[in-house]
Amino acid sequence: MTVNVAILGASGYTGAELVRLIATHPMMRIAALTADRKAGQPMAQVFPHLRHLDLPRLTTIEQVDFSGIDLAFVALPHGLSQALVKELPPKLKVVDLGADFRLTPEGYKSWYGADHVAPELQPEAVYGLTEFYRDRIRAARLVAGTGCNAATVQFALRPLIEARLIDLDDIVCDLKNGISGAGRSLKENMLFAERSEDVAGYSQGGRHRHLGEFDQEFSALVGREVRILFTPHLVPVNRGILASCYVKGDPQAIHAALQARYADEPFCIVLPMGELPAMSHVQGSNFVHLGVVGDRVAGRTLVVSTLDNLNKGSSGQALQNANLMLGLDETLGLMLAPIFP
Amino acid sequence: MTVNVAILGASGYTGAELVRLIATHPMMRIAALTADRKAGQPMAQVFPHLRHLDLPRLTTIEQVDFSGIDLAFVALPHGLSQALVKELPPKLKVVDLGADFRLTPEGYKSWYGADHVAPELQPEAVYGLTEFYRDRIRAARLVAGTGCNAATVQFALRPLIEARLIDLDDIVCDLKNGISGAGRSLKENMLFAERSEDVAGYSQGGRHRHLGEFDQEFSALVGREVRILFTPHLVPVNRGILASCYVKGDPQAIHAALQARYADEPFCIVLPMGELPAMSHVQGSNFVHLGVVGDRVAGRTLVVSTLDNLNKGSSGQALQNANLMLGLDETLGLMLAPIFP
Amino acid sequence: MTVNVAILGASGYTGAELVRLIATHPMMRIAALTADRKAGQPMAQVFPHLRHLDLPRLTTIEQVDFSGIDLAFVALPHGLSQALVKELPPKLKVVDLGADFRLTPEGYKSWYGADHVAPELQPEAVYGLTEFYRDRIRAARLVAGTGCNAATVQFALRPLIEARLIDLDDIVCDLKNGISGAGRSLKENMLFAERSEDVAGYSQGGRHRHLGEFDQEFSALVGREVRILFTPHLVPVNRGILASCYVKGDPQAIHAALQARYADEPFCIVLPMGELPAMSHVQGSNFVHLGVVGDRVAGRTLVVSTLDNLNKGSSGQALQNANLMLGLDETLGLMLAPIFP
Amino acid sequence: MTVNVAILGASGYTGAELVRLIATHPMMRIAALTADRKAGQPMAQVFPHLRHLDLPRLTTIEQVDFSGIDLAFVALPHGLSQALVKELPPKLKVVDLGADFRLTPEGYKSWYGADHVAPELQPEAVYGLTEFYRDRIRAARLVAGTGCNAATVQFALRPLIEARLIDLDDIVCDLKNGISGAGRSLKENMLFAERSEDVAGYSQGGRHRHLGEFDQEFSALVGREVRILFTPHLVPVNRGILASCYVKGDPQAIHAALQARYADEPFCIVLPMGELPAMSHVQGSNFVHLGVVGDRVAGRTLVVSTLDNLNKGSSGQALQNANLMLGLDETLGLMLAPIFP
Structure with missing residues (x-):
């Protein structure tokens, strides 16, 4: 067929x-x-x-x-x-x-x-x-x-929000975004000479439209309003999004929840506890890599997810x-x- | 099986x-x-x-x-x-x-x-x-x-040398080489900060060992000694070799010879006359793209081939x-x- | 003289x-x-x-x-x-x-x-x-x-911590770091082919030694222990550090405090309220650019500072x-x- | 004053x-x-x-x-x-x-x-x-x-052409050009995602307008028509032009002529015989670095010059x-x- x-x-x-x-x-x-x-x-x-x-x-x-x-x-x-x-x-x-x-x-x-x-x-x-x-x-x-950002962050957070493993009122997502996400249209700030050797945030302060997806999806998961902080940054890479999500919750429980959730998913891979994923390790593929790290400050956890924005x-x-x-x-x-x- | x-x-x-x-x-x-x-x-x-x-x-x-x-x-x-x-x-x-x-x-x-x-x-x-x-x-x-350089140049030149379509004593090959060709071993000049924003030639003057392959192969094709000029240059790209070969010969005949030679090859693609291939268009693949351009100076032709050095x-x-x-x-x-x- | x-x-x-x-x-x-x-x-x-x-x-x-x-x-x-x-x-x-x-x-x-x-x-x-x-x-x-990271973050936070304009127990600093900060020594993960097209965190979980400086300096400012969250990420740029600091406090007051503090400093420039600095705009110089943005979530503020790590x-x-x-x-x-x- | x-x-x-x-x-x-x-x-x-x-x-x-x-x-x-x-x-x-x-x-x-x-x-x-x-x-x-290309090549060739140290009818100049040379105007092929990881020639076949300068200047030097071969290639670098000029002439005489010509010039530096200049070594400056290498093929010489195109x-x-x-x-x-x- x-x-x-x-x-x-x-x-x-x-x-x-x-x-x-x-x-x-x-x-x-x-x-x-x-x-x-x-x-x-x-x-x-x-x-x-x-x-x-x-x-x-x-x-x-x-x-x-x-x-x-x-x-x-x-x-x-x-x-x-x-x-x-x-x-x-x-x-x-x-x-x-x-x-x-x-x-x-x-x-x-x-x-x-x-x-x-x-x-x-x-x-x-x-x-x-x-x-x-x-x-x-x-x-x-x-x-x-x-949205490509929306996907990246949701892989990291949905299971945690749904299970209320993290403080819903204190979620900070800092994203690093490859340039192809801006597409092939002509914008001065997407010229090679402007982006090479640069990193800068954009759509700051809660203005990025992918926040509409987070608001919709995360609020629906728990039946109450959830408003995350979300700042994307352009990095001089062709493909890739890496989301660093700073949450309040127990790192072991968070890691276990992600492992359990993605155990049977063919494209979602949770790294061993304490390891961080790298953008270049998913480039060109349909895979998502996720990592969980507990901070020395008790109760603070970093969840990082990365995927190829075009794939x-x-x-x-x-x-x-x-x-x-x-x-x-x-x-x-x-x-x-x-x-x- | x-x-x-x-x-x-x-x-x-x-x-x-x-x-x-x-x-x-x-x-x-x-x-x-x-x-x-x-x-x-x-x-x-x-x-x-x-x-x-x-x-x-x-x-x-x-x-x-x-x-x-x-x-x-x-x-x-x-x-x-x-x-x-x-x-x-x-x-x-x-x-x-x-x-x-x-x-x-x-x-x-x-x-x-x-x-x-x-x-x-x-x-x-x-x-x-x-x-x-x-x-x-x-x-x-x-x-x-x-050798990866040896392959790139031979795709451009073998059919031309064998058919004696070009002056065998005046072949200049200027290569642009992605960094992964140097492998994963530790060398100061392969650090990111040394290679980014840089282009420089190396193995200059006819010292690159891939010249042994050119000497062997090209001389065998015509039963006489052939010695090309060959200078590789490192460019800040992960993968890819682009060989710009300056030869003396008729551009139409050269283009026709390459088209004929590669017509049935699944991985070798000859661009329309006058077009140049780009390194990024073969990245991650087993394809070779070849282009031929006649110069305004009569009898001078540029043949460019590009492939992914790791593939x-x-x-x-x-x-x-x-x-x-x-x-x-x-x-x-x-x-x-x-x-x- | x-x-x-x-x-x-x-x-x-x-x-x-x-x-x-x-x-x-x-x-x-x-x-x-x-x-x-x-x-x-x-x-x-x-x-x-x-x-x-x-x-x-x-x-x-x-x-x-x-x-x-x-x-x-x-x-x-x-x-x-x-x-x-x-x-x-x-x-x-x-x-x-x-x-x-x-x-x-x-x-x-x-x-x-x-x-x-x-x-x-x-x-x-x-x-x-x-x-x-x-x-x-x-x-x-x-x-x-x-430390170069320590400098970058302190320019953003010292005036705010000292004046207790922000919640001292909830400071998240996400850094993007150019590669030259790793120096010229030979490490596999600093090779061009490893760093190009990649972004990844390191020294995660509160292990980076520059935290010793933050602990020392921030705690001294207020006479109590201050422990920030701090995660550096390597980005494929030669020079530059950009620190995205997520704090709890009033954005206007924060912006005013930074403006006042740096008004007479020759090298510290506070951008207009709501604008974000870019790493490439300080490259090669001794300047620090600082930006302050209030989030749509009330009481949450992003303070970004950037400087050239080598300069x-x-x-x-x-x-x-x-x-x-x-x-x-x-x-x-x-x-x-x-x-x- | x-x-x-x-x-x-x-x-x-x-x-x-x-x-x-x-x-x-x-x-x-x-x-x-x-x-x-x-x-x-x-x-x-x-x-x-x-x-x-x-x-x-x-x-x-x-x-x-x-x-x-x-x-x-x-x-x-x-x-x-x-x-x-x-x-x-x-x-x-x-x-x-x-x-x-x-x-x-x-x-x-x-x-x-x-x-x-x-x-x-x-x-x-x-x-x-x-x-x-x-x-x-x-x-x-x-x-x-x-022209920026015109300057780069003339530093390499003018003294040699004027002194007729090289064959005037066989000069091949292969250039590697940083992206800022294209300026800040909007062109699809100057987007970061198009230029990163790419090398490609352009204005091939003798169509680049800087050839007008070469024709004018080189012909004037010797009172006869001189037509060089010249192919620029875009490389993913912000600033810099590196010209690899393949000429016929004695390397020692060529090196000596360049050394003599530039001995008193504050911005032109001739490297020791056999060494090649690197684009990153002049970035941001008004300097020109020049290198001369004799090939194993007798009578063939590579002259390389590099400068910062914007400077x-x-x-x-x-x-x-x-x-x-x-x-x-x-x-x-x-x-x-x-x-x-």
Whole structure:
């Protein structure tokens, strides 16, 4: 059996990463690739590293014949997905990699400051954090990819919050973010000469939109409002997010809870107690590495999680969800080892 | 059918890369991993990015039971392989990634300044540049990996030299080399702070040992002495070699010759006339990208080739050769797309 | 007037940085440079970027004639300074860049696990955080350089702790550290290929020795024990430390306190409320940039400080202290603008 | 005596570098800074690393009162300088950092494909390669900065071409170029994620506009046409150009000629025979390092030169020329040591 997929918005980094992963998938075929502004170009022109693959030429979305497509990945800038998904065939399975369907209607309005153009679809969308929404994803028609930061932090904290192993009012998450997370769009502060040799925080003070996901998810877990502190920092690395989460709770209990929770998860690996994960050890892969360290100050614990923002943080997660939605083995196309160095 | 392999010298970057590639190989199983100084350690301690794999613990070479092993990859520092290979079971297939069996006895003595300790094996060893020694490799028991620089340049020049499309006495090869080529051994000039923000040539003036391979191979192609100019430069990139070869010859004829030669090769891609390849477009893969550009000065042509030194330049080549020696499809485990960005 | 200085231990990065800075100092002359293992070599061989300077050849310490030397900078690995300083002429002014004289006798023993070999000198040594010990430094014979991390965090927190503007029992400091801080010694994890594309914490759980300085200094400020949480992370940048300090306190009051404290300091710059500093904006200079941001969670504030670990975090601080000790203008040789990009 | 200067086009990297250098100049004051699109902003907003300096706010060019200005640096994109310089007060000394006045009228038209709008000024402009046009620069009103690549290669080759020590018809120059040379303008291929981990040639085949300078200058030296081969390659480094020039000639004679030529030059340093310079050893400085190596192939020589493209390749050269034009010591503001690491 081969399933046919389309990638809508294939000219960005997440689109290219989907192609890279699907190229190793034994049962998935890319039937269409779209990129409105680059329609007509071969993918090899937009991404020469994919030159060896036999891929369909980029088209506009209008040119796609969806009749034979089983599932569409939508990798458009936020705000554009909602209008598009609304127009897609109603039975087409959709994995959206953007922000448009991640939040409740209230959450969306609050964090994105605009009315949603497809409110009728919002209730249907399932939050795509595979390891925590697996059953709902398997049954879903529309799955919303999580924010890459949101995924990284939730792997570290969800089991702890749900079990109330940590003080819910004192969670500090300091993130180090690789540059590809900003995508391929042109911004002065993303130029090589601006980012190389630099580290700097951004979206400081609780303004980053992924906080909408934390608020929604963490509060739902415990039935009360949870507000974490969250500051991302750009680091001169291509891929990767490393989240250092400072929490109040017993390190042994925290480590045990994470080990228990992820024991059967194929992509989540908890390091031995006291060891810290490294960003480069998951690069290019769908793995998450987690570490727990007790501080010399009693009752204070550091939980660190790291993943590849383009893979597990975005396109890998999307493929994992697509596998589930299509009734396939969840790990197909995703067992590539990290690339090091 | 599953074949069993051993990796002798698995604690270096090429050893880790072999493990990464073989992890995607449908018919190959790693039965033994050795590293004398790290014997007893799990591979996950030496290379935490391989943590998700179920791998044998590192042992000494003496501890390996070769009875069930079909082929051994030898990834030891040069000079150590020859003594080791001599002691291995005489029928064991061997792919050596080092320099010990690359050169003729005279070439070895001249470039390495020492007597070979296994001269009886030298005649048997086949030079491992797959695309040019495929039939002999298929039949070989002992295959010698090429130098990573030597491979990069030969892909650009062999067809041109053999067809005498270029002036054999005026070939200038300027290389840009990623840092992982220096391996994991401790050298002051390989520290991050020394290499970051730097570019510098090394082994200047015709002293680099890979020149022994060029001399041997290019001279053999045309039955006369060929001496190219060759200067490698370290650039602050993890993986990759990009060779800029300045030759005298007709650009159209050169481009046509490369296209014809590589038309059926699964890993060698010739770009359209006038386009240059980029190092990042082959990173993490077994592909070689080649480009040809005619200069405004008539009769002068630039031929550029690029590959990943740890993959196609070393471990990927080794696996490709092992596949041939074991009667398997040559591309197994090697079709991973490059990782970009 | 020209003062003569010696740099003892000139073959490390801090030694080279001292030479770079002193080269622009209008009243200071380098009379001696030592490096035991490289004695006899010209400095241009050890550090070719200093090739244009007319510098004394490296010697052993024994070869130095201290009779005409006004001040010695000691840039030796920790543990070696104490034995050396003991043997220097008793009236020679000394700025030690290492850890040997930073801590009280109890602190030293506790954090370095060894008896001090020059306990008679410990009481005399002044802690070299210029902006907070200026008067004592001016009068001192022996000044101990601070840890580079210790300096970075203290610029952010000292005024706040002293004025008790923040909760003393809930201070989280997450640091991002450039690689040159590890020095020029050979360690596998400092190789380019290991650090490039990586971010990882180290000395986790309260084990970093700079905590000895925080314990000592912060507790002294308020007359009670203060124990901060502190986790450094290596980032692939040559120079720079950026400290993200998460505190409980009013952001406006915190910003006002820092502004007031540093209004007259030539090297400490507080950004407008709500702005974050960037590591690359102080690179190569003796400046510290500080930023304060109030979080959406009321009462939670982020204070970020950044400096160049080799300059303000080490050699710049040392020169600033030397200027004071020699009765010179404190800023001589130190007003170089940061280099960007 | 203090001279007043204006920097027209101060929002680019070369503008910022001029400010950084002039900040250490004992006799030069920045009286005006312009940037049309950022007029009204403080320089600290555009370049926060200059925050500690007391600088005039950015204005439009129209707002500048040139009456008290002794010299203007013009750092505008090519094509814009010519119209501007035409409108400046006729006696104002001008150092143009762009391409508009580098070439003869014929050369300009040929390489830039447009008519010059200030042809009356072209004859007056002096080519700003200080070490070779010093006397004419001293007397000039209008000096044209050289291309950064053009400067790098000319330091290596001019003395050799002029003395006909090398074969004029066989010169291959392979350049490695830091990214800041592309400036601060938005281009997809200058994003961090595109340039990090990449090396690739550009302007291949003799299309780079700096060839106009080589053609003009080298041909003038010997009274016949000289056409070099020249291929620049982007390397992931912030600053620096390293030119590997492959020539035919005697290495000893070449080394001797360069040593003799630069013996009295304050910024040009010829390494001992056989040694190669490194890009990081001149970073942040106005120095040029040159190396000469004879190949094992007799009669073939590698000449390598390296400089910082923003400093000696652009703003440092401009300041050096301004010093001459203003009757000041040529080295003022320019003796900063390189920053390493």
